[in-house]
Amino acid sequence: MSDEREEISVQIRPVTAADETGIKELVTAAFGQETEARLTHRLRHCGAFVLELVATSEHGRLLGHIGFSRVTPADVGPGQSLLVTCMAPVSVWPEFQHQGIGAAMIEEGISRMKELGEDLILVLGWPSYYPRFGFDAELARKVKAPYAGNAFMALALTEDGHRNLPVEVTFATPFQDFD
Numbered sequence: 001m002s003d004e005r006e007e008i009s010v011q012i013r014p015v016t017a018a019d020e021t022g023i024k025e026l027v028t029a030a031f032g033q034e035t036e037a038r039l040t041h042r043l044r045h046c047g048a049f050v051l052e053l054v055a056t057s058e059h060g061r062l063l064g065h066i067g068f069s070r071v072t073p074a075d076v077g078p079g080q081s082l083l084v085t086c087m088a089p090v091s092v093w094p095e096f097q098h099q100g101i102g103a104a105m106i107e108e109g110i111s112r113m114k115e116l117g118e119d120l121i122l123v124l125g126w127p128s129y130y131p132r133f134g135f136d137a138e139l140a141r142k143v144k145a146p147y148a149g150n151a152f153m154a155l156a157l158t159e160d161g162h163r164n165l166p167v168e169v170t171f172a173t174p175f176q177d178f179d
């Protein structure tokens with residue numbers, strides 16, 4: 001089994017319309033419930049996603065999905081013109097987890113966010129996982145949001161993202177129905 005795993009060749013590309021059903025199944029399987037798949041659908045169809053990527057096998061099978069949605073700074077304070085996104089959800093099929101697919105998607109996503117000129121990425125997740133990509137709970141303490149604590153982390157991609165804080169932000173509307 002471990003030999004088979006080592007042979008997996010993963011490609012990462014932007015989502016197409018043809019991926020929609022597969023992503024729904026994948027996100028539901030990864031989280032073991034439909035809540036995050038519904039969130040993904042709503043974020044996509046309200047136009048909140050700045051970027052969605054999928055990881056596929058060399059045969060085109062969907063293995064993973066990641067989304068970055070627009071977060072809006074309040075019209076006050078030093079951070080009002082920052083470009084901010086939220087990285088969520090991140091999903092890999094259960095049988096393909098722990099093989100670096102999540103990390104590959106996160107790294108590619110961060111790199112594309114930099115190319116797009118984004119200043120700050122926010123994430124809500126495991127404090128043991130996301131710091132390896134540079135996410136920092138201390139930095140997120142300067143972001144006033146409906147989330148707080150060690151699971152709420154931020155990654156600055158630009159000087160402005162470091163400097164123009166604090167910032168008060170609103171997440172895309174579908175997050176309001178999400179617990």
Ligand SMILES: CC(C)(COP(=O)(O)OP(=O)(O)OC[C@H]1O[C@@H](n2cnc3c(N)ncnc32)[C@H](O)[C@@H]1OP(=O)(O)O)[C@@H](O)C(=O)NCCC(=O)NCCS
Binds near residue numbers: 031100102124
């Ligand atoms: C999060 C996720 C996308 C990571 O994808 P992946 O391809 O397994 O990630 P990688 O192989 O790059 O990294 C694996 C690491 O993730 C972390 N991790 C995975 N599952 C974890 C869990 N339940 N709790 C804490 N950390 C976890 C561990 O550090 C793990 O390292 P290990 O393989 O040495 O144990 C995948 O585990 C997943 O789809 N999980 C279910 C959905 C989910 O919870 N998404 C994230 C919400 S914060």
